[in-house]
Amino acid sequence: MEKYNLDVIRTKSLPRHGSPQDRGSADAYYERPYDPHYYVGASMQSERVEKDNMTVGEIAAYDYGYENEDDRKDWG
Numbered sequence: 001m002e003k004y005n006l007d008v009i010r011t012k013s014l015p016r017h018g019s020p021q022d023r024g025s026a027d028a029y030y031e032r033p034y035d036p037h038y039y040v041g042a043s044m045q046s047e048r049v050e051k052d053n054m055t056v057g058e059i060a061a062y063d064y065g066y067e068n069e070d071d072r073k074d075w076g
Contacts, residue, residue: 006038007057009064018043020058024065030073036062 006019015021018039026043027035036051036059051059 007055007061009061015061015065018046020054020062021065024062024067025069026065028066028069029071034066038062 006016009021015025018041020036020038023038023043024036027033036054038049038054038058039045040047040049049058054062
């Protein structure tokens with residue numbers, strides 16, 4: 001199985017569920033505060049990696065997901 005590069009920003013395909021870019025996108029979609037993190041495996045079912053333990057590239061991928069998510073959850 002090929003290792004998934006967590007610091008690669010995906011623009012033509014979806015990022016891995018739980019990856020930094022995916023989590024940034026989800027946080028923006030659900031209007032949660034900026035909080036760089038990701039999951040080693042499945043979201044909320046595996047180890048959560050916090051900002052202090054992320055690489056510069058992983059934080060950049062989270063930022064990209066957070067800043068480029070243009071859809072928002074309709075709570076209404």
